[in-house]
Amino acid sequence: MSAFPDWERFSMPSLLVMSLKPSVKFHALYDGGKFCGIAYFVESDTTVYLTYLAVNKDLRGQGYGTKILTLLEDRYPDKQLVIDIEPVVPTAKNYKQRVSRLKFYERNGFHRTDQKLKDQDGEFEALTTGKKLDKPGFVKALKQMSFGFYQFKIEK
Template sequence: MKIVSIDNSTKDYWEKTYIEAFPPEERLPFEQLVKMTNDNDHIHLSIIKKDEENVGILFHGELSDTEAYVFFFAIDNKFRNGGYGTKILSMLKERFPNGIILESEELGLADSDNEEQRLRRYNFYLRNGFKDSKHLMKIYDLSFHILTTGSEDTFKKYQELLNHIQPEAWFTEENN
């Protein structure tokens, strides 16, 4: 498996997978993702490949040479439950040994219509070595658990990055 930069031949696949994997309220416009990538050498829009077949997408930013923030990560519907997600997370943990940070939708919300999916995703990350930081990131009407393999320092770098690219986001500690 490998992670390769998006190009003209994979742009449509990336966008299609992105739309299938994330609800509209969680997505940023694709053009904005491309602009962020073009404007910053530390932000990457990538395709996940097994052999020469596209199996997923990744949008991540390097917080340092050894730490990263995963904005968006999804395995193509037809390849889910095949171990690809675990393999990619292992590759990322090897590449960024001092920490990876990502967001998982908040659990236990009364108005959530996809609680089971949220719980599966959250538990998937825990099984793959992530810990709940006990912080929530809130933006607009959405809130996310902050999961990490890193330290509080990784969380602070993530906050700085997010304050730069999405200043409307804010953070709070979980109640439990």
């Protein structure tokens, strides 16, 4: 709950309903018996859209986020991984957190695109592990995740 602000979170009932679709995965991640975090993602033909990656706040900085991303890259070697982050703008109240988040993803093979995901909650910058963002694959993943009910735009 502390990894994402309220306004960026889908409700738990919504997440659970969406995870009934075979293409949507909701995993609690453990190291032995120790809860490490969650990964919530949707898979389309060419894309794995990582909607949520959250590491247990007591374990952050210990390499678990990198391990989770590596697991996804190993499991889906022929697909682009896509995430979205808050835009890194100096006027943001949490600017340092945004910079830190961007650096984390860049260290883990993601790069910035010129595409923005816009929805009712705001604007987010799309990052991908692909050579360039496969926009149709990303759009398909978003639609699959939400049964087509999620209202969004992908634009420059």
